[in-house]
Amino acid sequence: xxxxxxHSAYSDGTQTPLELMTEAAQVGITVLGLTDHDTIAGxxxxxxxxxxxxxxxxTGIEISTxxxxxxxxxLGYLFDHTRAIAEHCTRVRKxxxxxxxxxxxxxxxDGLITWEEVQQVAGTxxxxxxxxxxxxxxxxxxxTHRDEAFTTYxxxxxxxxxxxxxxxxxxxxxLIHDAGGVAVWAHPRAAARGGMHDWQAIREGIALGxxxxxxxxRDNPVADRAKLASMVSELGLVRxxxxxxxxxxxxxxxxxxxTSPHMLERIAHQATMEVYRP
Ligand code: AMP
Ligand code: FE
Ligand code: FE
Ligand code: ZN
Numbered sequence: 001x002x003x004x005x006x007h008s009a010y011s012d013g014t015q016t017p018l019e020l021m022t023e024a025a026q027v028g029i030t031v032l033g034l035t036d037h038d039t040i041a042g043x044x045x046x047x048x049x050x051x052x053x054x055x056x057x058x059t060g061i062e063i064s065t066x067x068x069x070x071x072x073x074x075l076g077y078l079f080d081h082t083r084a085i086a087e088h089c090t091r092v093r094k095x096x097x098x099x100x101x102x103x104x105x106x107x108x109x110d111g112l113i114t115w116e117e118v119q120q121v122a123g124t125x126x127x128x129x130x131x132x133x134x135x136x137x138x139x140x141x142x143x144t145h146r147d148e149a150f151t152t153y154x155x156x157x158x159x160x161x162x163x164x165x166x167x168x169x170x171x172x173x174x175l176i177h178d179a180g181g182v183a184v185w186a187h188p189r190a191a192a193r194g195g196m197h198d199w200q201a202i203r204e205g206i207a208l209g210x211x212x213x214x215x216x217x218r219d220n221p222v223a224d225r226a227k228l229a230s231m232v233s234e235l236g237l238v239r240x241x242x243x244x245x246x247x248x249x250x251x252x253x254x255x256x257x258x259t260s261p262h263m264l265e266r267i268a269h270q271a272t273m274e275v276y277r278p
Contacts, residue, residue, distance in 0.1 A: 002259045004033030004058055005075060005186065005214065005242030007249075009123060010042035011062075012131035014247030017042050021049040021057075027255050031056035031264060031275060033242070035075055038063055038092040039127045040085065050278045057276040058264075062186060063088070063176075067169035068201050072185065074172045075214065075240075078271030079181025088167070088175055093127060099164035100128045107153065107160050113137060130154045131249055146249050173209045180272030184212035184240055188228060190219035199227070206235060211270065216241025216257035238266050 007013030008020050015023070017034060024032045032055050034046045043059050050057040059081075063074045079085065100118065107113045113136050121139055122132040134149035143149050153160055167175070176183045188202055197205070206213075214220075215228040216239075232239045241257035244250070268275055 001027075001029045001255050002031045002261065002264050003029050003243050003245070003255050003257075004031075004060065004077065004240055004259050004264070005035050005062070005217075006032060006245040006254070007036055007062075007247070008034060008042045008046070009247075010039055010045075010125055011036035011127040012129050012246060012249055014249045016049075017046040018049040018052065020245075020247070021046065021053045021055045023254055024055050025053040029055060029255055031058060033058040033060045033075075033077065035060035035062040037061075037127045037129060038096070039089050040081055041089075041125055043081070047276055050276055054278055056278070058267075059273060059276070061085075061176075063172045064092075064166045065169040065172040066166050067205055068197070070195055070197060071166070072169050072197070072205065073187065073190075074169065074176070075184040075186045076172075076176035076179075077182045077184065077267055078273040078275070079176055079179035080273055082179045084175060085179050089127075092164075092166070095165040096128045099162050100130075100133065102162045103130075103133065103160050107133070112142070112153065113140065131246075135249075147251075169205055170208045177209065182211045182238065182267045182271050183209065184214055184238065185210050186214045187217040187219040187244070188213055189221055189224040190217070191221075202231070206231070206237070210237070212238030212240055212263075212267070214240045214242060217244060218252060218256065219244070238263050238270075240267075 008017045061076045065072045065074050104115050117136040121135040134146040137143045173183045240259045243252050243256045245252050245254045
């Protein structure tokens with residue numbers, strides 16, 4: 001089984017790469033894609049975990065991008081870790097820290113949470129995001145699951161919400177391609193991130209150079225998956241399916257959707273970097 005979209009504690013997952021890949025081996029995953037938000041910092045740990053568990057590793061990233069006034073999550077696969085990728089990660093990290101600080105400052109004034117608490121749950125290496133505020137609220141006992149914070153304190157309509165700088169979809173596709181990677185549009189029909197993209201917008205986005213669509217993902221409404229699949233065939237794209245596992249941070253279960261060996265072969269063929277097979 002191949003699962004190409006997962007998160008570790010280097011972003012908003014709750015497990016180390018070793019814990020993640022140990023669980024992957026247990027559920028029968030043979031190749032895992034580690035796609036932390038805007039960071040590749042987990043790759044070295046993941047390589048060591050691949051050695052320890054025997055699970056193959058696809059180096060990846062999930063970049064938050066802007067497109068037509070909405071957020072698009074772009075998955076990059078099997079790219080070289082170029083200076084441009086590193087610069088992207090550094091720039092976004094700074095923007096995300098400042099943004100989270102702004103949110104926490106106001107929440108702190110209202111007695112909800114402190115910056116120290118957020119830093120403590122996030123650790124020093126993670127790409128910071130709203131899930132870390134949720135975890136701090138969880139630790140205080142204010143809420144009982146991350147979910148709860150996303151419909152209240154952290155929702156885009158909350159007074160505490162702030163947005164942050166993100167590159168455009170076009171720039172991000174170029175970043176991945178320049179590094180020799182493959183660019184896949186994550187959960188294209190997900191509704192949660194500033195609203196769903198309509199079909200015309202998806203076609204326009206694909207025309208910017210997208211190589212594949214994540215068809216099988218719990219956030220794509222079931223009724224839309226056949227249409228996404230027919231777009232993939234019509235346009236000769238790569239089709240992926242994945243869990244978007246975040247450990248205990250989300251309900252998604254490792255391997256709940258997967259990618260065919262044939263599609264992974266196509267990704268690997270198109271990319272410069274190879275799958276790391278221990
Ligand atoms: P941010 O990029 O900081 O605005 O936060 C978005 C992140 O929150 C995404 O990476 C999601 O994985 C996570 N997220 C969104 N909704 C939920 C939810 N209901 N429960 C847990 N995590 C969520
Ligand atoms: Fe996430
Ligand atoms: Fe995503
Ligand atoms: Zn994800």
